[in-house]
Amino acid sequence: MIDIKFCCLCGSGVTFRIPDGDHLPRHICNGCGEIHYQNPKVVAGCIPHWGDQILLCKRAIQPRVGFWTVPAGFMENNETIEQAAMRETDEEARAKVTIDGLYGVFNIPHISQIYVLFRGALVDGKFSPGPESLETALYDEADIPWDDIAFPVVTKSLRRFFADRVRGVYEPFIEQVEPFKR
């Protein structure tokens, strides 16, 4: 939760309290009465595949610069979640995908995020690094750089993806991500 100091609509100070009829404290404007709700953010991502290979991106931005991940990012307003996954794949890997289906959903309550991952087929096999990537590459399962994957949730998703592929069944799942412990 961001600790809001001033109302972004009128510039007055705010008070953190439970609004009438509500059950959680919110930042409420002392001037115009606006209630500044804060709700979880949605991250949309894609496991892009081409034949037996998976497209990964080496991150050019913090956190985890230089580590590999799948295309993913925050949804924008006025787009669908599939559009968000396709847009992120285009932005980070300059690749066009068609969405095969929902892969899985990760609840990440400790940072108030939800991560929705799709399977996406590369349309023409073309890709190149976008501004947020240092490098993009297709990997066979045997060559995935497991020690250099950016986030545990990506490692988990890729391992599960390859296991599902052997079985030939992709059953959408919901998992919870616990806080990262050093």
Ligand SMILES: [Zn+2]
């Ligand atoms: Zn206000």
